[in-house]
Amino acid sequence: MKTYNVVLDGAAAEVGIQPLSGGRYQVVIDGTTYDVDARTVGADFLSLIVDNRTRDLALSPNGGVWELHGKDRRHHLLISDGRRKAWLRSGAGSGPAGPAVVKAAMPGKIVQVEVKEGDRVAPGSGLLIIEAMKMENEIRSEGTGIVRAIRVKPGDAVERDAVLIEIDPAE
Amino acid sequence: MNKRKITKVLVANRGEISVRVQRTCRELGLATVAVFSEPDRIALHVRTADEAYPLPGSSPRETYLDQGKILDIAKRAGADAIHPGYGFLSENAAFAAACRERGVVFIGPPPEAIELMGEKTQARARMERAGVPIVPGTPPLKSREETAAEAARIGYPVLIKAAAGGGGKGMRRVEKPEDLAAATDACRRESSAAFGDDRIYLEKYLEEPHHIEFQVLADSHGRVVHLNERECSVQRRHQKIVEETPSPLMTDDLRRRMGAAAVKAAEACGYVNAGTVEFLVDAARRFYFLEMNTRLQVEHPVTEMVTGVDLVERQIRVAEGAALEAGMPAARGAAIECRIYAEDPGCNFMPSPGTVRTLVVPGGPGVRDDSGIYEGFTIPMEYDPLLSKLVVWGEDRRRALARMVRALQEYRLTGVRTNIRYLERIVRHPDFVKGEYDTHFIARHQDALLRPEGDGPDVPTLAAAAVLAWLEDEKRAAAPPTPQAGMSAWKRAGRPGGGEG
Numbered sequence: 001m002k003t004y005n006v007v008l009d010g011a012a013a014e015v016g017i018q019p020l021s022g023g024r025y026q027v028v029i030d031g032t033t034y035d036v037d038a039r040t041v042g043a044d045f046l047s048l049i050v051d052n053r054t055r056d057l058a059l060s061p062n063g064g065v066w067e068l069h070g071k072d073r074r075h076h077l078l079i080s081d082g083r084r085k086a087w088l089r090s091g092a093g094s095g096p097a098g099p100a101v102v103k104a105a106m107p108g109k110i111v112q113v114e115v116k117e118g119d120r121v122a123p124g125s126g127l128l129i130i131e132a133m134k135m136e137n138e139i140r141s142e143g144t145g146i147v148r149a150i151r152v153k154p155g156d157a158v159e160r161d162a163v164l165i166e167i168d169p170a171e
Numbered sequence: 172m173n174k175r176k177i178t179k180v181l182v183a184n185r186g187e188i189s190v191r192v193q194r195t196c197r198e199l200g201l202a203t204v205a206v207f208s209e210p211d212r213i214a215l216h217v218r219t220a221d222e223a224y225p226l227p228g229s230s231p232r233e234t235y236l237d238q239g240k241i242l243d244i245a246k247r248a249g250a251d252a253i254h255p256g257y258g259f260l261s262e263n264a265a266f267a268a269a270c271r272e273r274g275v276v277f278i279g280p281p282p283e284a285i286e287l288m289g290e291k292t293q294a295r296a297r298m299e300r301a302g303v304p305i306v307p308g309t310p311p312l313k314s315r316e317e318t319a320a321e322a323a324r325i326g327y328p329v330l331i332k333a334a335a336g337g338g339g340k341g342m343r344r345v346e347k348p349e350d351l352a353a354a355t356d357a358c359r360r361e362s363s364a365a366f367g368d369d370r371i372y373l374e375k376y377l378e379e380p381h382h383i384e385f386q387v388l389a390d391s392h393g394r395v396v397h398l399n400e401r402e403c404s405v406q407r408r409h410q411k412i413v414e415e416t417p418s419p420l421m422t423d424d425l426r427r428r429m430g431a432a433a434v435k436a437a438e439a440c441g442y443v444n445a446g447t448v449e450f451l452v453d454a455a456r457r458f459y460f461l462e463m464n465t466r467l468q469v470e471h472p473v474t475e476m477v478t479g480v481d482l483v484e485r486q487i488r489v490a491e492g493a494a495l496e497a498g499m500p501a502a503r504g505a506a507i508e509c510r511i512y513a514e515d516p517g518c519n520f521m522p523s524p525g526t527v528r529t530l531v532v533p534g535g536p537g538v539r540d541d542s543g544i545y546e547g548f549t550i551p552m553e554y555d556p557l558l559s560k561l562v563v564w565g566e567d568r569r570r571a572l573a574r575m576v577r578a579l580q581e582y583r584l585t586g587v588r589t590n591i592r593y594l595e596r597i598v599r600h601p602d603f604v605k606g607e608y609d610t611h612f613i614a615r616h617q618d619a620l621l622r623p624e625g626d627g628p629d630v631p632t633l634a635a636a637a638v639l640a641w642l643e644d645e646k647r648a649a650a651p652p653t654p655q656a657g658m659s660a661w662k663r664a665g666r667p668g669g670g671e672g
Contacts, residue, residue, distance in 0.1 A: 006633070006640065009627050015637035017638065025638060027634045027637045027638070034634060044585070046639070048638070053630075054631075055631035071580045074592060076625050079636065079640045137520075137521060
């Protein structure tokens with residue numbers, strides 16, 4: 001029996017698993033043992049039967065987090081194998097120390113920068129406007145702070161995750 | 172008009188609408204010609220067409236909006252007709268006129284009707300003269316001062332709209348005078364980028380209106396008919412997302428009066444081919460002409476589902492000079508459409524371009540999927556993030572709703588973020604289920620509709636997690652890490668760091 005720590009939709013859980021033969025497993029959840037029949041289907045699907053209940057999941061890896069797409073359910077899953085820490089992320093933005101970094105959530109073109117270095121911003125303050133897929137989208141500040149640096153100018157094409165603006169958090 | 176047989180159709184568009192038009196062409200035995208920009212080389216519409224011709228460049232202006240290039244291709248390909256789809260050149264009178272001059276059939280209305288109805292303020296004046304009720308508004312406005320004065324005269328809130336516009340592009344609602352200048356500038360920018368025309372005008376913003384439109388068909392022999400309404404009140408940022416017919420607000424009397432007004436509107440502009448007359452309807456069921464879309468609408472399939480009429484087929488026949496039949500088939504049952512977008516509802520609906528990893532499309536009774544994508548397709552960032560239109564038919568609205576929920580649940584699309592779950596929440600929302608909604612539905616219920624993703628742990632999912640963890644370990648033990656290219660989902664997910672942080 002092997003034990004894993006997982007975080008499923010934000011809730012930590014410990015699961016035990018013992019493989020049997022031919023796609024069958026014994027899985028222990030909360031002290032109860034279940035007979036699980038699990039088959040991989042193609043590269044990206046997992047078909048499960050647990051106590052005659054089915055679960056068909058499309059698996060989409062996304063930066064260390066699995067997205068599981070079921071019929072009427074969606075889940076986010078993080079797995080730790082005990083040798084490493086679970087890849088828990090500290091929520092959006094950066095840690096408490098350094099500047100907050102505003103990144104592009106998608107590739108696009110900068111239409112307008114609405115702040116300048118030294119400006120004070122509050123939650124909801126408009127920072128810049130980015131155009132992608134024919135729509136203009138305004139990026140707003142999530143917190144309070146002072147604009148430390150602006151990394152882009154109107155007309156720039158940016159890639160996903162490109163750093164746009166740095167903000168020094170303030171009380 | 173002379174009768175003229177069409178044999179080969181160039182579809183001057185991309186994505187799902189090009190594929191949809193090609194399907195009817197194929198059924199009619201007509202050859203199809205696709206055009207494509209550089210990012211669209213392996214787009215679905217290129218793969219499905221009989222012939223395909225490149226449009227060098229990537230911006231709309233140098234590709235799908237380049238009239239000269241497209242007309243040259245039509246000539247080279249020997250296409251005797253051009254179908255413009257929606258957007259791009261579909262409501263461009265100069266293009267329709269250029270087709271006529273070159274002897275190519277434009278599958279759409281005559282340029283005169285496009286021009287008249289496309290200039291929204293002119294259209295309003297013509298409708299007013301024809302006795303069709305209109306929303307209070309202004310002619311095109313030049314200066315900021317004039318705009319401010321007119322806004323004050325009409326009274327806030329006002330809508331800023333693109334004079335050359337359509338499809339909600341550029342449109343903005345303004346609540347108070349201090350927001351007017353910035354909104355006007357943004358509207359002009361978007362309008363200029365989308366239509367090459369930065370003129371704007373103002374309209375009174377009606378409180379809690381329904382957006383209801385009528386499908387019309389007109390032939391070149393003077394016959395104009397309507398094929399009932401589509402309810403399009405579920406909108407986000409003035410973009411329709413869910414449409415249905417019949418409208419839950421509709422009564423027989425209202426349909427008769429609005430249908431007659433729609434036919435009158437088409438007649439007043441000398442309309443030929445398929446078109447849509449849009450109205451705003453207030454809570455007291457007073458209706459006002461909003462605009463006429465002189466093209467096939469995105470949401471045309473709901474009308475096709477209840478009438479059984481293939482609107483693209485009728486467009487082609489009318490363009491050949493054929494007469495419409497005297498009576499259109501009566502509508503039967505109810506149909507709903509959901510627009511599936513590559514966007515992230517959890518992140519302010521940011522477009523989410525990327526590669527489609529897994530695609531399972533719903534099927535079964537009464538389900539239609541008009542899609543422009545496939546597994547492995549990389550959705551380009553240059554264009555609208557519309558991936559597909561999921562349409563269902565049911566004997567009545569209740570059955571159609573249940574079918575839509577079922578079909579959305581069958582839909583599996585991974586690799587890019589989509590609004591599929593968001594759509595499911597819309598069609599399951601109690602007010603939507605009751606049919607009690609107007610154009611404020613999305614804004615009013617935003618919190619309920621934007622519940623965070625993740626349905627919480629249960630036994631089968633935890634069991635899946637255990638199995639996944641086990642299989643991951645097996646994979647890691649079996650093979651040392653190799654470059655990511657070509658790895659399956661099983662291996663790739665084990666790597667932290669990629670994706671969003």
